[in-house]
Amino acid sequence: MTPVIGGLAINLALGLAFVSIILHFFYLRNGDGRLFLSGQRAALAVSLLSILATLILAQLLITSNFDVDYVAHYTSFETPFIYKITALWAGQSGSLLFWLFTLSVYAVITILQNQRSQHKIMPWVMIVMTTVQLFFLILINYVSNPFIPTEADFVVENGLGLNPLLQNITMAFHPPMLYLGYVGFTIPFSFSIAAMAERDMNALWMRTVRQWLLFVWLMLSIGIILGGWWAYQELGWGGYWAWDPVENASFMPWLTGTALLHSIIIQEKKDMLKVWNMALIIITFTLCIFGTFLTRSGVMSSVHSFTASSLGPIFLGFVFLILVVSFLLLFNRKSFLQSEKRIESFTSRESGFLFNNVVFIVMCFAVFWGTIFPVISEAVRGTKITVGAPFFNQVNIPIGLILLLLTGVGPLLVWRRTSNQSFIRNFTTPIVMGLATALVFYILNIRGYVLVSFSLSAFVLTTIGFEFFRGIRSRMTSQKENPIIAFWRLIRKNRSRYGGYIVHVGIVLMFVGFTGHSFDSEKEFGLKKGDSEHLSGYSFTLYNVREEERPNHYAYIADMIVADASGKSIVKLHPEKRIYFHHNPNPERRQPHSELDIYSTIKQDIYSIFNSVDLENEVAYLKIMINPLVNWVWYGGYLFVLGTLVALWPPKKEIS
């Protein structure tokens, strides 16, 4: 019965979405308040029905109702409870429904929050949001319906089960976070279209859009970091970022979104760059839809294409529609958006922000180019070319280092024009620190990008340290506070600024971690019990290979002792080779899976993989990687999130 209700819910939502859009348009023409009210209620109903449909699918998954094709494909009786829920976004139709679900939750919040305060532009906000919902409702209803029943001529005893790769706790958070980010950009986009359509862009609009942007940007960032973490823990190639098309798909809107977060500050403080910001919002949102398309269409083969389908043309059509309509509107409203003010000097903070923006956009273009290059090459020259990680690294490392430099320079520039005096005062120590670091690494015989990256990191950390130091010192003299209270209040009084600095520190730590990648080393070998191998001054001794049967798999476990150069043992590692579905009579259906073991310290990770076992000759085949500074990436990630939360935290209302 319930699958039918689910199907009905998305059907009804589709119809109501049409109705809501039409009612809003009529309201805009004749101003009859009743039309607006009913249109808004219809929109609310669309969201609530979509949420209902998602809950129904979740219930079907939890209760293992294999009459529904989706449930039978992605879960089985053995699937643990938590992964029955995550199966909601494991397949194509489910993840499209989840997209819609997320947008619907956002839409309800937006309606409740803004229906009074933003009365004038709300009809347009609703129209845009509902149109996006409508697009996904069409897909779910007609192209990829999650409520389709299993073929009727046989009974499914048990489902196929969830891919073991996806049975990792990170998978419970990585996709929803990414979705919260991707989908969330719909809200600032809707507000921007609405503001342009109504020619109304007030201070409240500014605040709403900025808060939303910061929130969805945080979600997207967390989603991307968690994705890297999952890949590192689970996929067993020892890295966290492969420039895979789908990773790029999430990185591109992050880049434009980050640019936007910076340039919108200029709009807020100086009322400038409005056209540019509008264009950035449109591009970011389009990239979000494009990203969903890349993930879901199977155009690009990648670790993420757990599905392939015919969604491509429909998605591209929608992307095209968004671009044409939005940019026509933007062009039409150019005079409304243009500002009288001009940037006065190269050494102003405005210009710093502007160059930061240009570099972000350029990097986004570089990633975009590399991602679609195979498609272009095939269309133009007829040869298929694959673009590998070395290409992306080659192109993006210098651009990334320029961004790192700007991270240090930008905050020290003053609005309008930085005087030579303050230039010298602010930059002398950081530059000395940067050069000193460079000298140290030069003496250590480290050159090239690594040297540049570490020196810039030192430079940026010094500039940020100085900012905090100066702020604290001035509070200590003016307010007579002790350093800790001064530090605390300094942040509290100016959350977005100091939150931003904390994010920058996080980014620097991440760059240090990225740079560590160039010192990676690895070795593959076979070992008999009692034998040892050596890598980078460590010895690895295999002392046992165990077998163990567990509820949903069979495991071979390699027990290893890792010892340092002096022979002192540091840690025992136990990588596993697992066979999932080991009870299946058909050997073809059993699935091997390597479970890694990682010894992680601040200096480096020792990463071990159990490749295969030769039971006859009693040889275990192992792969060991030594990855320096990987932990810095995750520590940077924590700081990054902390800083954004500081900036996002609503200020306490002053009681007078």
Place this chain on the structure above:
Amino acid sequence: MNSKNKFYFAISGVIVVVVFWIWWASSNPADEQALVTFLSVEELIDEDHFDRVRLGGLVAEGSIHLDNNNYLSCQFELKEGDYILPVHYTGARPDLFKDGAEVIIEGMYVNGLFEADILQTKCASRYEGDLRDENSYNLDEVSI
């Protein structure tokens, strides 16, 4: 030059430099793995290719032979359409590598043997598979 033009000039400069940089990197890849041509087995056999290429296909049934002295070394045949190509690969094999698996390999074609150094498998068909295969039975067989 007024300040507005100065800025347009500077920004255009940045963009020109970077576009040139991307173009340069596209035609002068940092290493051989940066840009690799994707061929069909037919094209590889018919035409002479001495550079690094990437191929896709199925692992021919029963063609996998592990080296008895070194399990990291293996030979198999890659099948694409009617064409079959012998492949040698050294290194860790992905978990899903087995007979009939859809694989992507990268390497050089030397004297009739493809020497691969990258071997990737596509996701298991199990998760997109036909429900009929395993855990189901026909309604006809059920006595009601």
